[in-house]
Amino acid sequence: MTELVTTIIETAAIEPGATPPLPMRHLYLVDGSGFIFRAFHALPPLTRADGTPVGAVLGFSNMLLKLLGETDADAVAVIFDASRYSFRNAIYDAYKAQRPDAPPELIPQFPLVREATEAFNLPGIESDGYEADDIIATYARAAQRRGIEVTIVSSDKDLMQLVDDGIRMLDPIKNKAIGPDEVREKFGVAPDRVVDVQALAGDSVDNVPGVPGIGVKTAAELINTYGDLDQLLARAGEIKQPKRRESLIQHADLARVSRELVRLKDDVPDLPPLEALAVRPADPNRLVEFLRTQNFRTLLSRVESRNANRAAATAALAPVAAADAQATSAEGGAAAPMPAATAANYVLIQDLDVLDAWIARATAAGAFAVDTETTSLDAVTCELVGVSLSIEPGEGAYLPLAHKVEGLDLTGGAPRQIDRDTALARLKPLLEDPAVLKIGHNLKYDAVVLGRHGIQVAPADDTMLLSYVLDGHLHGHGMDELALLHLAHKTIAFADVCGTGKNQITFDLVPLDRARDYAAEDAEVTLRLHRLLRPRLLKERQVALYETTERPLAPVIAAMERAGIKVDPVELKRLSRDFGERLAVLETEIHRLAGRPFNVGSPKQLGEVLFDEMSLAGGKKGKTGAYATGAEVLEVLAAQGHALPARVLDWRQLAKLKSTYADALVEQINPATGRVHTSYALASTSTGRLSSTDPNLQNIPVRTEEGRKIRRAFIAEDGHVLMSADYSQIELRLAAHVADIPSLKDAFRQGIDIHALTASQVFGVPVEGMDPQVRRRAKAINFGIIYGISGFGLAQQLGIPQGEAQAYIAAYFERYPGIRAYMDRTKQLAREQGYVTTIFGRRCWVPGIKDSNPARRAFAERQAINAPLQGSAADIIKRAMARIPAALTEAGLSATMLLQVHDELIFEVREAEVEATAALVRRVMEGAAHISVPLVVDTGVGRDWETAH
DNA sequence: TGGGCGCCTCAGG
């Protein structure tokens, strides 16, 4: 094997004394040995016709072809390990001693990979006594000194120490560049300190000992504090944590040896000179011969077509055929059968006249189903890839608009498809035609995507919303699920088309025939679902709810999602840094109190520290056998005077704020708009509420001072302010209305403080001069009512014995007998129907209401009591939201509705229009329902969300 | 090694 290298290039000093001018600009150093192992595990197994395993060889050949065809590489070397033993074994005999032998399927691939290197006419380099990493280091440094850019093709963390000016890494399997930032993310220090961190942390796989008890995280912290390993070891006595200090002092030599093991040698002698690495054209015949022997058919056709292109630029392969071949031919002869799901009457639209014919038919039909295919689930950032249509059941069409083929420049052409702007310009009149109904499934998504291309889809019907209104939470409302349930039809799974996990591809890379079958089916199934569900609306008396709430709301939400809200990244980063620093201080303190370091973020470890090691009382284990360490538990311990749980509470608050809010929100800022665009789920809750994801903007902190700092980062554009409008006590008002409680209704009509009133009625104290604690208790009871109250829950909430809580509830029922009547009536109804209803007739299903288990049944009963209140409130704000944009336009106001947080709406308003907008919004919101108590809306204005709230 | 998943905890209404 070693003769390969030495026969290709005669050995010479790597760096000649007088440097001649080099044409070389960019050197790629491929970690051949590393690649083989990674590819073997990452890629599907594959065998040649004769049974020889070749999966890693294929991955390797693919990677080289890509490197040579798609990069500016003008010098390439493939570096291999020569043998198992290197100079490092002389330093530390256990080094890499317990490495398991290579899997048997991998062994025959080692020589084949070297053969591939030869076939590509690239130098393969190895050197006895040195690892591939050392050779890479030697070349990288030599090239750096001569101003040549270096890319190390590897994801080996041991090579990260080399990242520097002009030296970067490329993960060949993830196709991801690794620069100083990525290194810092992994090791917590700059590349030039990576060896120090590795020396401390060690590596169990390679048997690098490191210092016991120190992992990467701690090592980075220490190096950042003391500068480098020598400084740290010299000053180890200053370290506060006793365990850590002792370990460092005792194992200082181990750390030094470890550093020698991990530090790469960059002066490996007797290597071929850099000049020898310049790319030389491969002998096409030899490469073709090699690929044919391995039976790499796709690769072969790519290389042959490239050769053909070079020979005659006109002789390009038919693009679609190439795309199909790539996806459907099973590499290497291991037959991978393609599912034969092709429906004969699904067609591709690849010509304008065909598109025009479909548009004419859809217009004449007056209704059709439409679906879009994109590159991601994020409607605001994804790319539109294609559109599918269905006018009649049993037929459908897919219009590809942005399909690509991987390695485009090698295959010589893209799939044939109509220019996207041209096609959308033709579709726009149809999609906006007021006489043609557009039917979609979760059409809001498509509306956002098409809206970004200047198309306002209307009028529209949405099968997901129809299903939601009809069947609520009885089942999910995904199209696949509905197709199976209602049509007994198993749809093609997205995962079958695009794969899953790290091997998932985006839809634009799906070959057209597969894309057609998947996409056209979506549209066609949607059409059939519509014909099934729409008539049920009338039969089941849900037309009004759908027509006045869900249907008009969808485009309004789409507009809100597209609008997004401005978030100040500088402020969030400042907060993140502040939180981070305070977390570090707290962590040190917590470790000191515990007497040892542990992961504060691990409830399991925390529980062990508190209850096993410190023997604090009150340790209760849950069903997984871990101690409960929730806030209530820690608060009790803190109140007993224990410092550690108190610090952990502080730590948890800051950790939550940092990771969930400060850090995550910055990541979510859309670079194109500078704003954060949440996605509202319209059909995901059992009560009719919306939910918000990616990011969830319905749980931004407000209750604590530290949390409110996050809110301050939500700001308005210049010349604008944020306006908040929230319903006051809407669920309690609904309780008064639905349960028909005269005294509560009177109180709301007169604008009396409702919690104070409850307190005076239940506890018999005058409202004047009331103890705030008494009012607080009454408030908790009022909330308890909304949640379907239990003595247990109320006791928990107030921190009082359950018996006392039970007495409060009894007193409450005494004062307001209508409440108990309502609760009994509601439970009865739920049992009879299986559902309860909101004031607008929305059915909220309560599946566990007849459960034989009393605890589960009681839970369902509380759901039944809460759902009409929560659900009616949801209906009301939805009705208001559906009306607001039109009302604003009509009034000539420019305000934009941005967010909904269950009982609150956030607007971005021109400063000059604040008064008029507030008045209008209040009028629409308060008029969204007419019930026996007034609806009251409070508004607030400010440059940020905290001020406006 | 890392993706998937359940659990815990905690943010909002």
Next chain:
DNA sequence: CCTGAGGCGCCCAA
């Protein structure tokens, strides 16, 4: 009562 997200820890597969 209704939610969604992040971190941890465990299992399993490529």
